[in-house]
Amino acid sequence: MIYGEYEYKVENNIKLSQEHLESLSLMYQPLIGASALGLYLLFNNGLIHTNYSKLALLVNVNIEEIERNLILLERYRLIRTFKHKEEHHFIHQILAPILPSAFLNHYVYGLKLKQAIGDYHYNVLVIKYREVVLEKKDYVDISETKAFNSNSFDAADLNSMLQTKAIDIELSTQFDFGLFLSDASELKFPSILRTKENLKLISELALLYGISELRMATLVYRSIDYNKKELVTEKLYERVRREKVEFEHTQNKYDLPTIAFLQSLQNGAHVTDYNKQLLEKLALEMMLETQVINRLIEYVMETQNNRLVHNFVLQIASTWKAYDVKNVDDANKVIQNIDYSQKRNFMPEQQKETIKREASREEKYTDEEKDAISERWKKLGERYGSSNN
Incomplete structure (x- = not known):
């Protein structure tokens, strides 16, 4: 709770573009309201230091x-709030709004906007901001591929680029990039391909599938088109999905690589490509933490007769994303507060049919296999602790 005499400062390094303003007025405003949007714009336009009483008078x-x-601005990631450890002083850090196209494609925001403004107005926005993609099947790419001399980059250049704060991409601390790059000569892995985007994808796939740094380096080298100086991500995905899952037991079972965790739930049975693509979506697109994904698929398997029903998984994932679930404890709290089984009883018939179709695509298990899976999971629980630990 805040009181009028409490003071605050505003940290603002954001310059709003025309697209930002359109996103705020057309997409954020229906969800947060005009009052919250007005406060955000006031902060953005230079009101940097006062107390909350003066702010209340100013905005009436x-x-x-x-x-x-x-709270609404924090929930929609438009600001972050920091409180002094001892005094009643606050800092509100201004964050940039998501651009319209990304907002409409966001798993949570896009759905909530559609619910708020209705299908018609939502589709109008989709048409307005959709990307224009021209058919190119009868064309040949003749773009220049030797725009830069990659030999001009050395290790110091690369390290400087990766550490700069201007690039807002966080690389995982769980992946040893030093080991991954230890054998990466300029010929094997050209410096021009060592972008933060590529390194982020590589590390996330390695952690998702439980692939070692050195093995991942081999898969990356085999996925490079050296003539075009391009990392072909489709080939990398294919190679990663073909890898045999190997893992060591950890103190916390939820820290296992997600593919390995699902395989353990299936009593060692191979994880299908269909399910691998679902887990990739949770990790790479929805950006859920490993522990969160593992608890999610465990919960779904427990409640859906050992089936990973895709629509149900995405429904829960969207809820957890909205609640900013970061770990197993957060996930368990949401599970306790939301009865998903009751929510499914009130699903539209069309969605129920979709879930049935999704379920039919999963692997079928005999009663003996199901018993074996349950027994396997019981042993894991006894060894590493149950989900309530």
């Missing part, structure tokens, strides 16, 4: 309304 609302608006 009470303190409770200001606090409600701050």
Whole structure:
């Protein structure tokens, strides 16, 4: 709770573009309201230091309304709020809004916007902001591929680029990039391909599938088109999916690579490409933490007769994303507060049929196999602790 005499400062390094403003007015405003949007724009336009009483007078609302608006802005990742450890001083850090196209494709925001404004107005926005892709099957790519001399980059250049704060891409600390690059000569892995985007994808796939750094390096080299100086991500995905899952037991079973975790739930049975693509979506597109994904698929398998029903998985994942679930404890709290079994009883018939079709695509197990899976999971629980530990 905040009080009028509490002071705050605003940290703002954001320059709003025309697209940002369109996203705020057309997409954020229906969800957060005009009052919260007005507060965000006020912060963005230079109101950097005062107390909440003065702010309330300025925007003509009470303190409770200001606090409600701050919570909405935090929920939609438009600001972050920091409180001094000892004093009643706050810092509100301004974050950039998602651009329209990304907003409409966001798993949570896009769905909530559609619910708020209705199908018609949502589709109008989709048409307005959809990407224009021209058919190129009868064309040949003649783009210049030797735009830069990659030999001009050395290790110092690369390290400087990766460490710069101007590039807002976080690389995983669980993946040893030093080991991964230890044998990466300029011929094997040209410096021009060592972008943060590529390294992020490589590390996330390695952690998802439980692939070692050195083995991942081999798969990356085999996926490079050296003539075009391009990492062909489709080939990398294919090679990663073909890898045999090997893993060591950890103190916390939820820290296992997600593919290995699902395989353990299936009593060692091979994970289908169909399910691998689902887990890739959760990790790479929805950006859920490994522990969160593992608890999610465990919960679905427990409640859906050992089936990984895709639509149900995505339904829960969207909820957890909205609740900003970061670990197993967060996930368990949401599970306790939301009865998904009841929610499924009120699903539209069309969605129920979709889930049935999804379920039919999963591997079929005999009663003996199901018993074996349950027994396997019981042993894992006894060894590493249950989901309640």
